[in-house]
Amino acid sequence: MRRLALHLAILALLLGLAMFPTLARATVELRLVVWDGDESLRVLQQVTRDFEQAHPGIKVRLEAVDYRYFFQRLLSQIAGNSAPDVAMMDPQNMQMFAKRGALLPLDPLIAETPGFRLDEYYEPIVAVHRWDGKLFVLPRDIAPIGLIYYNKRLFREAGLAEPDGSWTWDFEPRPELDVGCFTHVMSRLTKKDNTGKVVQWGFAPSWTGAFTDTVVFSQGARYVDDPEAFRRMNFTDPRVIRAFDFVAKLATDRKWMPSQAELTSVVQSTAVDLFISQRVAMYQCGIWDVPKIRKALRPGSPEFFEWDITLAPGYKDPVTGTISRAAPTGGSGYGILASTRYPKEAWLLTQWMAGEPGMRAMAKAGIAQPAIMRLAQGEDWIPGPNTPIEQRYPANRIITDIAAKQVVFPPTADYWTEISGLVFSKTESIYLGTATAKEALTEGQTIASKRLETILKEESLPRFDWRVGCIVGFLLLAGVLGWVYGPELRKKRTTAQRMENRASLWFLAPWLLGALLFAIGPMIFSFLMSFSKWDIIQAADYRGIGNYREALFQDPRFWTTVKVTGVYTLVSVPLGMAFALALALLLNTKVRGIPVYRTFFYLPALASAVASALIWRKIFQPEGGLLNFVLFGKDGRGDFLGLASWLAPNGQLPNWLGDERLALPSLIIMSLWGVGGGMVILLAGLQGIPDYYYEAATLDGAGPWSKFKAVTLPMVSPSLFFTLITGVIGSFQVFTQAFVMTQGGPNDSTRFYMLHLYDQSFGSLRMGYASALAWLLFGAIFVVTRLQWKLNRYVYYEGAA
Amino acid sequence: MSKPGSVTRAKVLGLLGRMLIVGLLVIGCVVFVMPVYTSFAMSLKTPSELATTAAWSWPQNPTVANYDEVLSNPNVNFFRLFWNTVTISTLATIGTVISASLVAYAFAKMKFSGRDRLFAVMLSTMMLPAIVTMIPTYILFKELRWVNTFLPLTVPAFFGGGAFNIFLLRQFFMSIPKELDEAAKIEGAGHWTIYSRVVMPLSGSALATVGVFCFIYNWRDFMGPLIYLNDPQLQTLETGLATYNSLRSEQWHLLMAGSILVTIPLIVIFFLGQRYFVKGISMTGLK
DSSP states (O other): OHHHHHHHHHHHHHHHHHTSOOOOOOSEEEEEEEOOOHHHHHHHHHHHHHHHHHSTTEEEEEEEOOHHHHHHHHHHHHHTTOOOSEEEEOHHHHHHHHTTTOBOOSHHHHHTSTTOOGGGBOHHHHHHTEETTEEOOEEEEEEESOEEEEEHHHHHHTTOOOOOSOOBOOSSOOGGGGGGBHHHHHHHHOEEOTTSOEEEEEEEESSHHHHHHHHHHHTTOOSBSOSSSOOOBOTTOHHHHHHHHHHHIIIIIIOSSOOHHIIIIIIOSOHHHHHHTTSEEEEEEOGGGHHHHHHHSOTTSTTOOOEEEEEOOBEEOTTTOOEEOOEEEEEEEEEEBTTOSOHHHHHHHHHHHTSHHHHHHHHHTTSOOBSBHHHHHSTTTSOOTTSOGGGOOSTTTTHHHHHGGGEEOOOOOTTHHHHHHHHHHHHHHHHHTSSOHHHHHHHHHHHHHHHHHHHHOOOOOOBOOHHHHHHHHHHHHHHHHHHHHHHHHTSOOOHHHHHHHHHHHHHHHHHHHHIIIIIHHHHHHHHHHTTEEOOSSSOOEEOTTHHHHIIIIIOTTHHHHHHHHHHHHHHHHHHHHHHHHHHHHHHTSOOTTHHHHHHHHHHHHHSOHHHHHHHHHHHTOTTTOHHHHHHHOTTSOOOGGGHHHHHOTTSOOOOTTTSTTTHHHHHHHHHGGGTHHHHHHHHHHHHTSOHHHHHHHHHTTOOHHHHIIIIIHHHHHHHHHHHHHHHHHHHHTOOHHHHHHTTTOSTTTTOOHHHHHHIIIIISOOHHHHHHHHHHHHHHHHHHHHHHHGGGGGOOOTTOO | OOOHHHHHHHHHHHHHHHHHHHHHHHHHHHHHHHHHHHHHHHHTSOHHHHHHSOTTSOOSSOOOHHHHHHHHOSSSOHHHHHHHHHHHHHHHHHHHHHHHHHHHHHHHHOOOTTHHHHHHHHHHTTSSOGGGTHHHHHHHHHHTTOTTSSHHHHGGGGTTOOHHHHHHHHHHHTTSOHHHHHHHHHTTOOHHHIIIIIIHHHTHHHHHHHHHHHHHHHHHOOHHHHHHOOSGGGOOHHHHHGGGBOSSOBOHHHHHHHHHHHHHHHHHHHHHHGGGGGOSGGGTTOO
C-alpha cells in the first residue's frame, strides 16, 4: 500500500512537471481564432507562416474551433477578459459583438493605412459587416448559395441543352421554354422506376431552407422589415407562402427533389454526395463544395463525369417580364477584438488574412471565393489556360462574380435565430402534409410575433447593484449553513461527539475547500444573474423576478420542453435501470469469459459520442436502416414479434427520427445502449454479496426467486438507489443526444429543457434568462430527489454509521 | 445424499440454465458491440466506398490508409494529444479516487453534526446545469492564471472529485459491515486507521469503478479542454478529433479512424480495471 502510494506520488510529480509548457517569448504574439476544418486550416497555417516571415517580430498563434462551439468559447473568453486578438466573424454573429462594443471599428485603422482600398471588395459583403455606420469585420470571402452544380452527362442523356443561367422558376413546368424553365428541367431529369420510386432526382438543395430563400428573395420578398433590427415579420406575404408551397410540392407531390427530411433521415446523404454518385443531376450550393467534388471526380478516374456550375434561376415578373435574381448567402471575415493590446499588429494581420495573400491562397485551393473583386475575377479563381487540369473544374467560375452582386444576407439582428426557429419548426408540417403553407406560416408568425414582443419590450432597467448582490450572496451562504447546522446548535454535544466532529473535518476538508473555491462562487453568481438581464459581454441589469415570470407565463417553448424532458425521464430511467440490473445479473453468473462480455457490454459507453451519433442515424434510417431491417425484413413485409404491424399499420416503414411521434422514443431506445455505466455499478454491488448469504438461504430451502428477493435485492439496493438518484438528475439535464441527433426536431418533439436553455444562453445571449431556467430546473430536481429520498428507508445499508 | 435420478435432473436443468445465460450473453454482445463494430468497419473504407455501401457492411478491401492519415496529420499531432490526454486523465483520476474516498468515508462512517443535511447540499451541486456556471468558473480560473494550462482540468479533482463519485463511494462504504469498524475501534483504531486499513482495502471494486469512470470521463471530456486550453499543442484527443467533424467539411472516414484510435486505450483501461471489480468483500473470507 505504501509502495503504491509512493509510486503514485512520483507519477503525479512527473506529470505535473510535464504540464507547464515552456513558452517562447516573441516581441508581439497575436492570437487568431478561426473555425476552419482540417483542409482549409492547412492553407491558413501556410498563410500565417508567410505573414510571420513578412513581419518579423510578430508571432501568430492560430487556433481552430469548430463553428458549433466557436461563439460559446469566444464569449467565455471575452467575459474572462482573455479574448484573442483577431477572430473570425460572420454576418449572423457580427452584430452581437459589434453592438456591445466587443469589436474594434475598422474605419480609423483603414484611414491610417495608405493604399488600402475598401472599394475593391464586393459591396454587399462590406455593407453587411457594418453596424451603426461603422465597419467591424474585414470580409475574407463571400459565399452565395445561388449556384447550381450540374452533371453534363445526365443533361445530354435527357436530350437537354446545357443551362446558361438565364432560366426562371415559372412554378409549373413550361416545356415550350425548354432549358429556360428550371421546373421543366427538373422534371425531365427525374427518373422513377415502375413502382414510382425515384432512382434519380432532377435536383437537390443542400438545404431546403436556402432553396426556399432563393425563391422568396428572387420574387423580391423579404422575411422581415429591417434586417439589422426588425420589428415586423412578413411570413404571411403571398410571395413567401407561394415559395413554401412550391418547394414543398416539388418534394412531396412531384418528387423531383428530396425534401430536407428525406435528405437527413431517409437518404442520409448530403446533396453533394448524391451529385457525386450521380443520383441527382443538379444541386444547389455555394462554391465551397468544389474541393470535395474535385477530389472525388479526378479526370481519368472511373467516377469522373463532366460537370460545371451555373446561376440559380430567377423570377420572371408576369406583368413586366423582367427577370430578377437573388441568392441567400453566407460569408465570413476577420474582426479585431476591442480588448487587444496590439491593435496595429492585429490590423496588419487582418489585412493579410482578409487581403490579397490570404484570399489568393484560399482561392487557389478552391476553398473560398475572394471578397476582393479583382481577385475573384483573376486567374487564381477563374480558370485560364495556365490552370492545371485538376483545378479546371468548374470552368464557368466567372458566374460567381455575378452571383456575388445579387446576394441577400440573412437578417443580422441577434434575435433572428430564435424567432425564425419558432416559425421554421412549424413549416415542417407542410412537408408532412398536415398543414398548408398558409396555415403553417400564419401559425408560426403568430407565435413568433408574441415572442418578438416579449424580446423587444423596452424595459428601463437599473444596473445590477453588485454590492447588494454580494450581500445577498453571503446571506444565501449563511442561510444554507444555518439550515445545515441550525438544528445541531440546540442539541447537547458530548465530548465524543465533539471529537467526531473535529475528526470529520479532516476527511471533509477536500470537498469543503473545493466547494468554497470552485463551486459555491459560480453557483451564487448564476443565482444572482437569474434576476438580471445579462448578455455576457456588457454589465448586467437588474430585472427582478422578470426572468422567472417570462419562463413560466410567456415563453412559448418552456412547457413543451418540460413535457419532453419529463416524458423522457419517466420512461428512460426505469427502463434503463431494469436493463442495467438484468445485464449485471447475467454478468454475475459463473460463466467463462465474463471479462470479455463485460467489456463488450460497456463498449457503447466508451465510444465517441459524435461517431455513435452518425451510426445511430444510420440505424434509424427508414429504408436500409438496421432497425427497420430487423423489424420488417429485407422486403419490408416481415413482422418481427408482431411489432411491425403495430408500428406501421399502413405498411409504410417508420421514419424513426423524422416522425414527431417516434423521435423521442428513438432517443429513449438509443439511451438503453448507454446502460453500461449503471451495469458496472450494480455489478460491483452484486460482487460484494458474500457467498455464504446464498448458502444460508439454500440451507433454509429458498428457491431462486426468494433468494433474489431476500438476498440479492436488499444487498444491491444501495447501488440501485444510487443509479436511480443520479439517473434522474442526469436525465433531467439530458442534452447531447438531442444536440447531435435531432437538434430538437421534428416540430419540437425532442426539444429537451437543456436544449432550450443552451439556445437562450449562448445562442441568444440571454444568460440572465438562461440562469433563471437553470435554477427552475435545479428546484425541480431538488424536489424530485427529495421525494425519492423517502425510498432510502427501504435501502439496506449493512454498515451505516 | 439425494437420489441419483434427481442429480441428473438437476444437472440437466443447470446445463439448460447455463446455455440460456450464454445465449443471452451472446445476443446481448452482438447488439451492444454493433455501434463500435460499425465505426470500425467504416474506418477501414475509402471515402467512395463509404458513400456507396451500407454502413455495417464489411469493407471489400480493408485499408488502413485512414489511420495513416490521422496519425500523420501535422495539424492534429496525435501523439502529442495522446500524451496530453493521458496526463490530464491520470492526474484527475488519482485526485478523484483519493479525495472522493476521504469525503465519502466521512459521510458513510462518521456521525458528525449536520451530516445528512450537508450531504443534501453536496448532492445539490449536481443539480445545477454546468452551462450557467461556465462563465463565472472561467473568470475564476482566469484570475488564478490557470487558463491555458492543465490545472483547471486536474486540480478540482483533488478537491472532492465531484458529487457523483462521493455519492457512489458512500453507498459502497455503507455496505461494509459495521462489525468490522467497531472491532477496529475497540482495538483503539482511529478513523484514519479504519479508513486506510479497513475500508479502503475492502473497497477495491468500488474504487476501481470510480477510477475507471473518472478516467473515461476525463478522456472523453470535450467542453473543458475546449474552453480552457488555447494552445494547439495543449489540446486533447477529443478536441483534436473535432477537426474531422467541422460543420462544413465532415470527413467521416478520418473521424471514424480517429475515434477508434481514441477508444482503444479506454477499452484496455476498462479491461484491466475490471479485474478489480470482483475483489470485494467476498474475497476477504469474513464471517
